[in-house]
Amino acid sequence: MQVPTMAEMSANGQSPEILFWVGCLGSFDQRSQKVTRAFTSILNHVGINYAILGKEEMCTGDPARRSGNEFIFQMMAYQNIQILNGYNIKKIVTTCPHCFNIIKNEYPALGGNYEVIHHVTLLQQLIDEGKIVMPEGGTYKGKKITYHDSCYLGRGNNIYEAPRKVLEALDAELVEMKRCKSNGLCCGAGGGQMFKEEEKGNVRINIERTGEAIETGAKIIASNCPFCHTMLSDGVKSHEKENDVAVIDIAELVAETLNIKP
Amino acid sequence: MQYIPQILFLIFTVFAIWFFSKNMNIIRRNILLGKDKDISDRKGERWRNVLLLAFGQKKMFRYPLVALLHFVVYAGFIIINIEMLEIVLDGIAGTHRMFREPLGGFYIFLINFFEILAVLVIVSCAVFLIRRNVIKLKRFISHDLDGWPRSDANYILITEIVLMSLFLIMNSADATLHDKGQYLISGYLSPLFSGESAYTIEKTAWWLHIIGVLAFLNYLPYSKHLHIILAFPNAYYGKLQPLTEMDNMPSVQNEVLYMMQPELAPTGDAAPVKFGAKDVQDLSWKNLLDAYSCTECGRCSAACPATQTGKLLSPRKIVMDTRDRLTEVGKNISKNGSFVDDGKTLLHDYITTEELWACTTCNACVKECPVSISPLDIILELRRSLIMEESNAPVEWNAMFSNIENNFAPWKLSPDDRDAWVNG
Numbered sequence: 001m002q003v004p005t006m007a008e009m010s011a012n013g014q015s016p017e018i019l020f021w022v023g024c025l026g027s028f029d030q031r032s033q034k035v036t037r038a039f040t041s042i043l044n045h046v047g048i049n050y051a052i053l054g055k056e057e058m059c060t061g062d063p064a065r066r067s068g069n070e071f072i073f074q075m076m077a078y079q080n081i082q083i084l085n086g087y088n089i090k091k092i093v094t095t096c097p098h099c100f101n102i103i104k105n106e107y108p109a110l111g112g113n114y115e116v117i118h119h120v121t122l123l124q125q126l127i128d129e130g131k132i133v134m135p136e137g138g139t140y141k142g143k144k145i146t147y148h149d150s151c152y153l154g155r156g157n158n159i160y161e162a163p164r165k166v167l168e169a170l171d172a173e174l175v176e177m178k179r180c181k182s183n184g185l186c187c188g189a190g191g192g193q194m195f196k197e198e199e200k201g202n203v204r205i206n207i208e209r210t211g212e213a214i215e216t217g218a219k220i221i222a223s224n225c226p227f228c229h230t231m232l233s234d235g236v237k238s239h240e241k242e243n244d245v246a247v248i249d250i251a252e253l254v255a256e257t258l259n260i261k262p
Numbered sequence: 263m264q265y266i267p268q269i270l271f272l273i274f275t276v277f278a279i280w281f282f283s284k285n286m287n288i289i290r291r292n293i294l295l296g297k298d299k300d301i302s303d304r305k306g307e308r309w310r311n312v313l314l315l316a317f318g319q320k321k322m323f324r325y326p327l328v329a330l331l332h333f334v335v336y337a338g339f340i341i342i343n344i345e346m347l348e349i350v351l352d353g354i355a356g357t358h359r360m361f362r363e364p365l366g367g368f369y370i371f372l373i374n375f376f377e378i379l380a381v382l383v384i385v386s387c388a389v390f391l392i393r394r395n396v397i398k399l400k401r402f403i404s405h406d407l408d409g410w411p412r413s414d415a416n417y418i419l420i421t422e423i424v425l426m427s428l429f430l431i432m433n434s435a436d437a438t439l440h441d442k443g444q445y446l447i448s449g450y451l452s453p454l455f456s457g458e459s460a461y462t463i464e465k466t467a468w469w470l471h472i473i474g475v476l477a478f479l480n481y482l483p484y485s486k487h488l489h490i491i492l493a494f495p496n497a498y499y500g501k502l503q504p505l506t507e508m509d510n511m512p513s514v515q516n517e518v519l520y521m522m523q524p525e526l527a528p529t530g531d532a533a534p535v536k537f538g539a540k541d542v543q544d545l546s547w548k549n550l551l552d553a554y555s556c557t558e559c560g561r562c563s564a565a566c567p568a569t570q571t572g573k574l575l576s577p578r579k580i581v582m583d584t585r586d587r588l589t590e591v592g593k594n595i596s597k598n599g600s601f602v603d604d605g606k607t608l609l610h611d612y613i614t615t616e617e618l619w620a621c622t623t624c625n626a627c628v629k630e631c632p633v634s635i636s637p638l639d640i641i642l643e644l645r646r647s648l649i650m651e652e653s654n655a656p657v658e659w660n661a662m663f664s665n666i667e668n669n670f671a672p673w674k675l676s677p678d679d680r681d682a683w684v685n686g
Contacts, residue, residue: 003684024671026683033683054681058670066623067659068538068645070511072666074518105507110515151624156506182629186567191623195672196658199620202572209567 001262003040005054006087016051019089021103023096024059025226031233032226037262038255039095039119045260046131050093056083062098065106067192074110077102081112091115093122095251097152097225098190104157118153120224120250124162127169134169138257141171145253146218148177148209148232149184150225163224166250170257175216185209187231194227210235214245221247264356271353271472278476285483289554292592296547301499308498311634316497321632331386335422336490338383342376342429349472359436370445373433377447380426387419387426394419401560406579411486411558418487421478428471435464489557493633496555499548500634505625508642511537514650538646541607542588545643552635553585562627562637568620575620577627577637583612584640609644618645619656 009016020043026036043050058080061073080103084092092114094100104116117125126132145167153159160181167174179185188198188205198204210232213221221236223229232247239245255262314320319336322329348361362369394402394415407415434448438460444452455463482488513535520527539545542553562577563569569576587608595601606612618641627637648654655663662672670677 001684003681005681022680022683024673027680028671028673028675033686036683037686052681055677057680058677059666059672061666063672064663064666065508066642066645067655067662068642068647068649069655069659069663070514070537070646070650071518072663074511074514075522076666076670078518078522101504101506105504106510109510151622151626152506155625155629157504183565183626185570186622186624186626188567188622191621192659192662193622195662196619196656199568199573199575199616201568201574201620205567205571205622208571 001037001040002044004051005056006051006089007054007056009051010087015088017049018091018093019084019087020050020052021092021094021096021099022052022057023094023099023226025230026095027057029226029230032229035095035226035229035249035251038249039251041255041260041262042123042126042132042251042258045258046126053083060099060102062102063192063195065102066190077107077110077112081107081110084112084114089114091117093117093119095119095226095249097150097156098227101152101156118157118159118162118224120153120163120166121159123250123254124165127166132254132258134171134257135259138171139259140220140253140257143172143220144175144216144218145170145172145220145222146175146177146213146216147180147222148187148213148224148228149181150223150228151184151186151190153224154184155182163222163250166254167222170253172220172253175218177212177216179212185212187225187228187235189227189231194230204235204238206231206235207238210239214239214241219245220253221245222253223247223249268354268356274473274476275350275353278480282480282483285480288592288596289483289488291595292588293547293550293554295543295588295591295595296545296550297543299546299548301548304502307502308500311497311500311502312494315500315632315634316494319632321630324630331389334379334382334386335390338379338386338426339422339490342379342383342426343475345373345376345429346475349468353472370443374446377430377433377445380429381447384423384426387423391416391419401564404560404563404576404578406560406563406576406582407558411582414485414487415558417481418485421474421481425471425474425478428467428474432464432467432471435460435467439464486556486558489555489633492551492555493557496551496634499551501628501636505628506623509639511646513537536647537650538648539640539643540609540647540651542584542591543601544647545584545608545640549584549636549640549643550588552637552640553581553588555633556581556585556635557633558582559632561630561632562635565626565630567622567624567626573617573620574614575617577641580613580617580637580640581635584608587612609647613644615648615654618648621645 006019022036025032059076060080061076065073092103097118100116100118103112103114123132147163147167149160164174185208186205187209213232221232223232229247229249236242236245236247319329319333322332348359352358352360393399430448430451433445434451435455437444437448438452438455438457482491514537536544542550558578560578566575566577591601594604621641623638625638665672665674669675
């Protein structure tokens with residue numbers, strides 16, 4: 001697919017309106033790549049003037065910082081900010097709440113000041129502005145969907161409504177889990193947990209959370225975070241429900257409804 | 263001879279206040295053992311939080327019924343303590359109910375109002391005792407509370423019931439004695455007192471009540487109940503940034519900067535810095551204020567994904583451990599003049615790596631805390647010490663660190679493939 005990079009744009013003397021920060025999972029993880037492509041196809045569909053950093057993008061340092069390794073974090077942040085400031089980036093959209101949080105809230109102290117939005121907020125804005133028009137009787141009309149609040153978008157940054165408004169625009173029937181919004185239960189991946197074995201306990205956190213999602217009777221678990229996505233998909237498999245219940249990112253739901261294929 | 267009660271009263275009161283101040287000063291000193299942290303911004307929002315979170319107990323209302331009961335106890339206790347003004351003035355002047363004559367009918371109204379509150383406080387405390395000891399709510403039977411903390415909670419509730427009962431008995435006996443007509447609630451107790459016994463009972467209840475209140479005041483510094491005072495400053499100094507925003511470490515930021523741009527590095531040897539927190543002195547004073555503000559309610563642990571799934575981590579225990587260790591360090595300082603190494607630290611001796619490794623940084627504990635405590639801040643500072651001082655990390659994390667450093671992603675994948683998804 002056609003995806004402009006900053007390097008090309010800059011070489012042509014152009015500058016994008018917004019930088020799409022893809023994130024490590026979105027770049028490398030096979031399942032998350034589909035989300036990345038779905039979101040990119042929406043950007044192309046709407047005709048937004050955007051670019052990616054491509055090979056110049058690096059890990060934001062989130063898992064390192066939260067595990068306690070400030071050195072690695074500062075090294076990554078330094079390099080990323082050099083690149084972003086070098087390209088004079090003003091606005092960033094990202095499909096990862098961890099990247100969103102760290103660039104928006106933690107990079108400013110290090111000299112990286114950008115307007116950062118998460119992709120569900122951008123999708124909601126595009127719907128509100130009429131730039132995305134959902135077809136009548138779309139793919140998910142009347143379908144039961146439950147929504148998992150990621151900690152870094154929800155509790156961390158108080159974004160609870162934007163994703164729900166997008167689901168509303170799909171004409172889907174939103175069924176909430178027992179614990180939702182600020183009471184939402186974590187998927188188990190944050191704070192570096194994604195990259196290590198869970199400590200010993202009675203049950204894995206993702207299995208506990210997926211159980212709640214399955215209990216709602218929804219066949220779709222809508223997610224907004226590649227970390228949650230991975231954990232919940234594994235959870236669905238542990239419950240042996242992979243043929244009944246799907247974990248789908250909100251960007252994919254929108255792309256599917258608009259019938260745009262990457 | 264007639265001045266003896268007044269003299270006794272003064273001695274009790276002055277001693278109680280002196281002893282309380284002494285202990286509070288020790289607590290203040292202990293809190294200030296923490297590292298400096300500048301929290302002087304956004305004053306308006308901070309005062310707003312004091313009003314909403316501390317006075318208004320906004321977060322308690324996430325669970326409305328308990329919140330209502332708790333609010334009754336809190337409001338009741340504060341309002342009934344207005345009566346303390348009269349008690350203290352009577353005690354000093356050797357008078358008896360000095361406000362009754364001047365206030366007239368309004369006095370009767372006030373006492374009746376206080377009595378209604380007293381009954382509501384007694385009922386609420388009884389419900390709380392039942393929740394803890396009969397219904398045995400999950401967060402109250404947790405092992406975090408084994409031993410002293412569990413007794414502490416019960417002592418507080420029983421004391422409040424006793425103090426309120428003494429207030430009612432005192433009123434009833436007094437009304438019998440002076441034949442001024444009974445008060446709204448305590449009137450029902452009047453058949454218990456005959457004319458002769460009423461005098462003794464009134465005096466005894468009056469003295470037990472005031473001694474009880476002063477003793478309770480002095481119990482606070484040793485108890486989780488200290489939250490009735492520290493919830494206010496803690497609400498003021500609570501975090502205003504987005505919950506998931508971590509504090510920066512300028513020391514590390516500068517080291518990396520000097521590494522990347524050596525020309526900026528200052529000449530001469532830099533003073534060695536300690537990264538993260540190994541013991542309570544390495545935490546910020548706000549972390550230590552948090553520790554003293556904790557009332558051990560366990561809402562944090564009830565919401566924690568790790569605690570709920572049977573991991574060793576319990577955010578409440580993290581905060582309780584911090585206070586216990588700080589108290590120990592404080593005693594050490596009081597005894598020796600300055601801290602003498604006792605071979606112990608908060609990290610390892612109180613809080614284990616297994617607990618720290620289990621945190622997902624989801625902020626549920628921070629969101630839940632009604633008195634603006636961040637158990638997560640303490641966990642993250644301890645993790646920083648583990649990683650940067652001890653190089654103590656799970657093997658998978660070491661791999662993740664080196665992958666980020668070398669491949670710019672948490673996995674061993676080529677940075678050249680970062681945009682491969684475009685062609686997928």
